Amino acid sequence: MSEVRVRFAPSPTGFFHIGSARTAxxxxxxxxxxxxxxxxxxxxxxxxxxxxxALQVLLEGMRWLGLDWxxxxxxxxxxxxxxxxERQSIYDDYLKILKDKGRTYEKDGALWxxxxxxxxxxxxxxxxxxxxxxxxxxxxxxxxxxxxxxxAEERDFVIVRSNGEPVFHFVNVVDDIAMGITHVIRGxxxxxxTSKHVELFKALGAEVPVFAHIPLILKQSGPGKMSKRDEGAxxxxxxxxxxxxxxxxxxxxxxxxxxxxxxxxMSIETIIERFDFAGxxxxxxxxxxxxxxxxxxxxxxxxxxxxxxxxxxxxxxAKGINLGSIEESYLLKVLExxxxxxxxxxxxxxxxxxxxxxxxxxxxxxxxRIQKGVDPKVxxxxxxxxxxxxxxxxxxxxxxxxxxxxxxxxxxxxxxxPVIRMATSGLTGGPDLLPMLSVMGRERVLPRLQSFxxxx
RNA sequence: CUCCCGUUCGUCUAGCCCGGCCUAGGACACCAGGUUUUCAUCCUGGCGACAGGGGUUCGAAUCCCCUACGGGAGGCCA
Numbered sequence: 001m002s003e004v005r006v007r008f009a010p011s012p013t014g015f016f017h018i019g020s021a022r023t024a025x026x027x028x029x030x031x032x033x034x035x036x037x038x039x040x041x042x043x044x045x046x047x048x049x050x051x052x053x054a055l056q057v058l059l060e061g062m063r064w065l066g067l068d069w070x071x072x073x074x075x076x077x078x079x080x081x082x083x084x085x086e087r088q089s090i091y092d093d094y095l096k097i098l099k100d101k102g103r104t105y106e107k108d109g110a111l112w113x114x115x116x117x118x119x120x121x122x123x124x125x126x127x128x129x130x131x132x133x134x135x136x137x138x139x140x141x142x143x144x145x146x147x148x149x150x151x152a153e154e155r156d157f158v159i160v161r162s163n164g165e166p167v168f169h170f171v172n173v174v175d176d177i178a179m180g181i182t183h184v185i186r187g188x189x190x191x192x193x194t195s196k197h198v199e200l201f202k203a204l205g206a207e208v209p210v211f212a213h214i215p216l217i218l219k220q221s222g223p224g225k226m227s228k229r230d231e232g233a234x235x236x237x238x239x240x241x242x243x244x245x246x247x248x249x250x251x252x253x254x255x256x257x258x259x260x261x262x263x264x265x266m267s268i269e270t271i272i273e274r275f276d277f278a279g280x281x282x283x284x285x286x287x288x289x290x291x292x293x294x295x296x297x298x299x300x301x302x303x304x305x306x307x308x309x310x311x312x313x314x315x316x317x318a319k320g321i322n323l324g325s326i327e328e329s330y331l332l333k334v335l336e337x338x339x340x341x342x343x344x345x346x347x348x349x350x351x352x353x354x355x356x357x358x359x360x361x362x363x364x365x366x367x368x369r370i371q372k373g374v375d376p377k378v379x380x381x382x383x384x385x386x387x388x389x390x391x392x393x394x395x396x397x398x399x400x401x402x403x404x405x406x407x408x409x410x411x412x413x414x415x416x417x418p419v420i421r422m423a424t425s426g427l428t429g430g431p432d433l434l435p436m437l438s439v440m441g442r443e444r445v446l447p448r449l450q451s452f453x454x455x456x
Numbered sequence: 457c458u459c460c461c462g463u464u465c466g467u468c469u470a471g472c473c474c475g476g477c478c479u480a481g482g483a484c485a486c487c488a489g490g491u492u493u494u495c496a497u498c499c500u501g502g503c504g505a506c507a508g509g510g511g512u513u514c515g516a517a518u519c520c521c522c523u524a525c526g527g528g529a530g531g532c533c534a
Contacts (some may be wrong), residue, residue: 125457
């Protein structure tokens with residue numbers, strides 16, 4: 001049995017769409033699963049749209065998701081070049097085969113592929129014109145995902161435009177032949193065109209690869225498949241919003257594929273091991289960012305501290321926190337306090353900023369709530385001495401000291417908590433209060449309590 | 457207009473190929489309760505689906521047919 005060779009053949013548009021990403025991912029998974037080769041081929045025949053930046057967006061997105069390619073741009077390989085724009089002579093060679101077999105003809109300056117079969121003309125409602133059709137035998141596609149699909153191609157089609165550029169259907173097939181592609185894994189939107197492709201494979205005397213058409217990803221709401229304009233459609237968005245790449249990749253795997261045993265959060269090694277066409281669904285899947293976020297939160301919680309710290313640092317730095325002036329051990333303690341609590345990395349700054357800077361606002365609703373109960377001045381007054389005098393300043397000593405004062409004043413210990421939290425963070429929620437105060441240290445907490453007391 | 461593909465909780469899905477183990481399982485979301493100083497986590501429970509109709513069968517989510525709906529393609533776009 002020969003080696004599996006699969007390819008991802010994107011056209012660089014300047015965006016890395018989530019649907020494309022999943023096609024790439026499924027190809028990559030199949031290659032990894034079978035020990036085959038994953039080839040990246042750039043379909044850059046549209047010269048105006050294809051810029052260097054557009055290519056970089058694509059490569060960057062691939063790398064972010066961890067999809068490395070065995071052959072392609074920057075990787076090289078024996079079947080290059082891997083840019084369609086550089087493969088013209090190969091297309092010419094294959095075109096000659098079709099010409100020699102009499103399977104082409106010129107019309108309106110373009111080169112057409114000739115189907116075999118009886119010809120007739122009829123008015124076509126779609127084209128709004130009389131068109132020539134062919135009574136052509138149906139092509140049988142044994143699709144690895146959808147099973148047997150039969151479809152007859154009924155019209156000749158252009159393979160080289162009048163301006164000399166070969167069209168997608170032709171170059172795609174030629175490249176797959178020339179690159180020895182064994183399995184074509186792509187979106188279902190290509191299923192109808194597959195009959196064209198099979199006709200070309202046959203006319204070129206090439207072996208037809210195994211096709212595997214994966215379902216499409218539908219937009220979150222409303223009709224139709226996801227397009228680049230839709231919310232959440234772009235991979236680079238998730239990178240910018242500091243999503244965990246493993247989580248995004250894991251979620252995309254689950255759109256249209258299932259390991260069949262209720263497992264969802266899986267390591268990439270597990271997914272590679274278990275991925276196969278039998279687990280790919282036939283029905284289209286609707287994208288759901290809520291579920292992605294939930295999975296992402298789970299990944300955040302399980303991140304190793306050094307990895308979390310690195311991500312967190314770059315986010316805080318970008319938000320203007322001068323980490324250079326902050327003790328690393330302090331930063332680490334703060335991050336430990338919040339890793340299990342935040343639901344997404346882009347809420348990190350709001351969750352911890354007051355640990356690093358004094359100029360924070362006081363939540364208006366929280367302030368109202370505090371004023372409603374026992375006078376916050378009284379509450380703070382009762383416990384100020386703890387922060388002024390406590391020799392050993394720790395979570396435990398604070399707790400017992402506050403507890404003692406609470407009992408003396410016939411209150412519950414948590415009567416004091418909202419006020420302290422508001423004074424030291426300006427917020428109504430956050431990390432566990434006592435550990436938080438402990439990490440902040442007396443040198444930060446005491447002045448904040450004092451100034452809050454004056455402010456009241 | 458034609459052709460192709462699909463249709464299980466709101467969403468992602470398990471079950472379907474090889475009919476009975478399905479009073480249809482899990483996850484996210486939502487709701488209620490518990491844990492918690494708060495928030496988050498965590499725990500418990502709830503809500504909630506076989507698109508419809510015909511067959512076949514002792515028995516159908518599973519097999520067959522029809523209809524409806526959804527998606528895709530039909531380009532000198534990819």
